[in-house]
Amino acid sequence: MTGSTRDAIERAATRLFAEFGYARTSVRAIAAEVGVDAALVIRHFRSKEQLFVAAVRLDLAFQEVLDGPVEALGPRLVEYLLEADERARGVFLALVRASDAGQVESVLRRTHEAEFVTPLRRRLTGPDAQLRARLAAAVVAGLLYSLWVVRDEAVAAAPRDLVVARYGAALQEILTPAGSLY
Incomplete structure (x- = not known):
C-alpha cells in the first residue's frame, strides 16, 4: 500500500468516525470511500480499533x-x-x-x-x-x-x-x- 493510499484511508476513517462514531462506522464503509478492498485495510491496520487509533492520532505541534x-x-x-x-x-x-x-x-x-x-x-x-x-x-x-x-x-x-x-x-x-x- 502506498503512503498516499494509507493517508487516504486515514482521512476517510477520520471523517466517517467523526460523522457516525466508532460503532456505526464499518471497515467496509471506509474502504468503499477510498475505493479499496476492506481486506486491504485490515491487512494493513490489523483491526478496526487500530485503524481508529491511527485515524484519530493528531500530529499536533x-x-x-x-x-x-x-x-x-x-x-x-x-x-x-x-x-x-x-x-x-x-x-x-x-x-x-x-x-x-x-x-x-x-x-x-x-x-x-x-x-x-x-x-x-x-x-x-x-x-x-x-x-x-x-x-x-x-x-x-x-x-x-x-x-x-x-x-x-x-x-x-x-x-x-x-x-x-x-x-x-x-x-x-x-x-x-x-x-x-x-
Missing part, C-alpha cells in the same frame, strides 16, 4: 505551545486551539463519539494521558501539579466541546482576542493559581 513560559501558557494554549484545523475538529468529534465504545476506551485514556496530561504535567510544579494538568485538560475539552460538538454560535462568533483573554485567564488560573508559590 503541542510541544511548541508548551515550550513557552508557563506563566502565559493559558492564553497561548487557547489561541492554539482556536486555530485548530478541520482535521483536529474531526479527530475530536471522533473521540467524543467513540468514548463509549469499550474497544477504544482504554486507548482513549492512554492517548489522553500521553498526548496531553503528561506533557503538560512536566511543565508544572507544586504538590498538586498532576491535578492541575488534569483540570486544564478538562477545561480545554470544554472549549472544544462548545465549539465543535454543540457549536455554540456565541462562542464561535466572539472576537478571538476576547476568547483568548477570558478563557486563557481561566485556564491560566488552573495552571498557575494566583498567590501560589508555583
Whole structure:
C-alpha cells in the first residue's frame, strides 16, 4: 500500500468516525470511500480499533505551545486551539463519539494521558501539579466541546482576542493559581 493510499484511508476513517462514531462506522464503509478492498485495510491496520487509533492520532505541534513560559501558557494554549484545523475538529468529534465504545476506551485514556496530561504535567510544579494538568485538560475539552460538538454560535462568533483573554485567564488560573508559590 502506498503512503498516499494509507493517508487516504486515514482521512476517510477520520471523517466517517467523526460523522457516525466508532460503532456505526464499518471497515467496509471506509474502504468503499477510498475505493479499496476492506481486506486491504485490515491487512494493513490489523483491526478496526487500530485503524481508529491511527485515524484519530493528531500530529499536533503541542510541544511548541508548551515550550513557552508557563506563566502565559493559558492564553497561548487557547489561541492554539482556536486555530485548530478541520482535521483536529474531526479527530475530536471522533473521540467524543467513540468514548463509549469499550474497544477504544482504554486507548482513549492512554492517548489522553500521553498526548496531553503528561506533557503538560512536566511543565508544572507544586504538590498538586498532576491535578492541575488534569483540570486544564478538562477545561480545554470544554472549549472544544462548545465549539465543535454543540457549536455554540456565541462562542464561535466572539472576537478571538476576547476568547483568548477570558478563557486563557481561566485556564491560566488552573495552571498557575494566583498567590501560589508555583
